[in-house]
Amino acid sequence: MATVTLSNVVKRFGAFEVVHGANIDIKDGEFVVFVGPSGCGKSTLLRMIAGLEDISGGEIAIGGKLVNDVEPADRGIAMVFQSYALYPHMSVEQNLSFGLRMTGNPKADTDRRVKRAAEILRISELMDRRPKKLSGGQRQRVAIGRAIVREPQVFLFDEPLSNLDAELRVQMRVEISRLHKELGATMIYVTHDQTEAMTLADRIVVLRAGHIEQIGRPLDLYDDPDNLFVAGFVGSPKMNFIKAQIIGHDAGGVVVELAGQEKTRITQPLAGAAPETGSKVIVGVRPEHFGSAGEGDTDLVVTIDVVEHLGGTSFLYARTAHGEDVVIQRDAAKVPTTPEVTVSIRKSYLFDEKGLRLR
Amino acid sequence: MRNRNATAYRFLAPYLLIFSVFWVWPIISSFLISFQATRTVPWRFAPGFNWGRLIGDPAFFNALQNTLLILVIQVPVMIALAMVMAVLLNSPLLKAKGLYRFAFFAPVVVGEVAYSAVFRLMFSLDFGIVNKLLNSVGLPKIDWFSNVTPAMALIMIAVTWRWAGYNAIILLAGMQSIPEDVYEAATLDRVSKLKQFFYITLPLLKPVIVFCLVLSIIGTMQLFTEPFLITERGGPGGGTETLGLLLYRQGFRSLNFGYASAVAYTMAALAIVITLVQLWLTREKQ
Known part of the structure; x- marks a missing residue:
């Protein structure tokens, strides 16, 4: 187990900079998830920690030791690849023991580690099979097993569940969570799936275009996003964004009017400097923060296009009078029957024109 | 459905006709000819004539020995060389890869x-660059065309020069189909590059290597051009005569088509047997 510290880490491919000075402090035994859309640099960041990519600037320390020029095998890390990267011509047992055998580790110790990993991952009965004879989930377990036998200080996971079907993904998510508790090791996990990030992480690092947008605990990101991107990325269905304008200030804060809807006004308390009257802003509302008419700060008339029934909950896909799409979460029993319905906004977030949160 | 099949066969008919007349029939015909005495007019059916001669013909055994010698020495050397070339071409350190690929x-x-x-x-005795190079490093000149051993070596060098690059490109394609992350996983497992080659690249390339070996075996069994053109019709004194050359000599110089057909079928049978043995030896063991 070890801490991992990234200080001003930069990655350039030729003249093109893909990671722009990342600073992250990962605590001993912490489960940190790097999340972001494709091409945001999350895998590159992980590969730089692993030593599979050189870093163009900054410093990476593992367990307090600078590892910029340390070989991947000497960094005390193990990595689980998206494609599993199993050796196809070897049995499961050989896959698990290959690295240890090649480096002359004593046979008794190799056998002990392989047996322990197989028991932890419940793959003891698969030891003689080749990867092509395994299901996706079993292959993923073997890939994780190969990481476990190295007894690393830090586990790195590069989108390990993206090749699995939805059901297996949920199952493996739980397994990885259990593994983290059992091993207590520091784990860094890369995914583009915010649900995976929310369910697995102690802390989430949200990345966009090589920049860290926000670092925080899952619910902190959900309840208190720093900007429009994080607000939109974390949560499913995503937060609704409605154009608005500041029309004044009163004792309660700034008064905001939704675009094209004169009577729909929200008063937001702001601790920081409030933008001037007339400034354009964006109001963010999570689907579950819409209530029935009269329940919240203000009412809003929407036209429902589609209703998605998920059992206990339903999602209403609707449009405001100004033509903006919104998704509203409702209890299945409270789904309106008319296409036009008045909803209230119970809680909202305010963002400036640049997408930064106004608090 | 029957109508559709009939229409399809009508479209295929011209090809099938040409294929049958110029491909299938010669194969059958040459097999039948191998059972006929063809140096008499008219040809007569004599089942043991050509096949019996084959068993006792020193020229046949000389050609067979030469062919197998080339096969046993040249093919493994060429595949090994092709592997080295493919590794070089696959190396990220190599610049101007396109140029090397073309050159190979x-x-x-x-x-x-x-x-x-x-x-x-x-390889000319007096004017050849090879002998000049040998001389320049203090080695004696070699008469490549008048002695059997150098002549055989020359044939092997020539065939290797011609086909090593071709095999290297096939092996390179195989190498490039091995996922990079398998090597990355091995790197993280502290497996050296050399061990990665022997424990990952070679086992994963086995089907491609077998493919190259089978192609090379078939090619060598039919070897003709090099001994015909370079060592002047299998010279010196039949020292480089291969089965392909013997077949040509019998068929098109002595006009003994029956015996040439028997040689041709022997070549094909040998190629099949050797290939089957090799496939069996390199089969994937469960």
Whole structure:
């Protein structure tokens, strides 16, 4: 187990900079998830920690030791690849023991580690099979097993569940969570799936275009996003964004009017400097923060296009009078029957024109 | 459905006709000819005539021995060399890869007569660059064309030069199909590059290597151009005569088509047997 510290880490491919000075402090035994859309640099960041990519600037320390020029095998890390990267011509047992055998580790110790990993991952009965004879989930377990036998200080996971079907993904998510508790090791996990990030992480690092947008605990990101991107990325269905304008200030804060809807006004308390009257802003509302008419700060008339029934909950896909799409979460029993319905906004977030949160 | 099949066969008919007349029939016909005495007029059916001669013919055994010798020495050396070339081409350290790929593959597209003429010049006793190079490092000249061992070596060098690059490109394609992350996983497992080659690259390339070996075995069993053009019809004194050359000599110089057919079928049978043995030896064990 070890801490991992990234200080001003930069990655350039030729003249093109893909990671722009990342600073992250990962605590001993912490489960940190790097999340972001494709091409945001999350895998590159992980590969730089692993030593599979050189870093163009900054410093990476593992367990307090600078590892910029340390070989991947000497960094005390193990990595689980998206494609599993199993050796196809070897049995499961050989896959698990290959690295240890090649480096002359004593046979008794190799056998002990392989047996322990197989028991932890419940793959003891698969030891003689080749990867092509395994299901996706079993292959993923073997890939994780190969990481476990190295007894690393830090586990790195590069989108390990993206090749699995939805059901297996949920199952493996739980397994990885259990593994983290059992091993207590520091784990860094890369995914583009915010649900995976929310369910697995102690802390989430949200990345966009090589920049860290926000670092925080899952619910902190959900309840208190720093900007429009994080607000939109974390949560499913995503937060609704409605154009608005500041029309004044009163004792309660700034008064905001939704675009094209004169009577729909929200008063937001702001601790920081409030933008001037007339400034354009964006109001963010999570689907579950819409209530029935009269329940919240203000009412809003929407036209429902589609209703998605998920059992206990339903999602209403609707449009405001100004033509903006919104998704509203409702209890299945409270789904309106008319296409036009008045909803209230119970809680909202305010963002400036640049997408930064106004608090 | 029957109508549709009939229409399809009508479209295929011209091809099938030509294929049958110029491909299938000669194969059958030559098999039948191998059972006939063809140096009499008219030809007569004599089942043991050609096949019996084959068993006791020193020229046949000389050609067979030469062919197998080339097969046993040249094919493994060429595949090993092709592997080295493929590893070089696959190396991220190598610059101007396109140029090397072209250079390695170029011998295949060079005309056989042209390359044979160049080889004759290069290995010429008095004017050849090879002997000049040998001399320059203090080694004696070699008469490549008058002695059997150098002549055989020359044939092997020529065939290797011509086909090593071709095999290297096939092996390179195989290498490039091995996922990079398998090597990355091995790197993280502290497995050295050399061990990665022997424990990952070679086992994963096995089907491609077997493919190259089978192609090379078939090619060598039919070897004709090099001993015909470079060592002048299998010279010196039949020292480089291969089965392909013996077949040509019997069929088109002595007009003994029956015996040539028997030799042809022996060549094909040997190629099949050797290939089957090799496939069996390199089969994937469960």
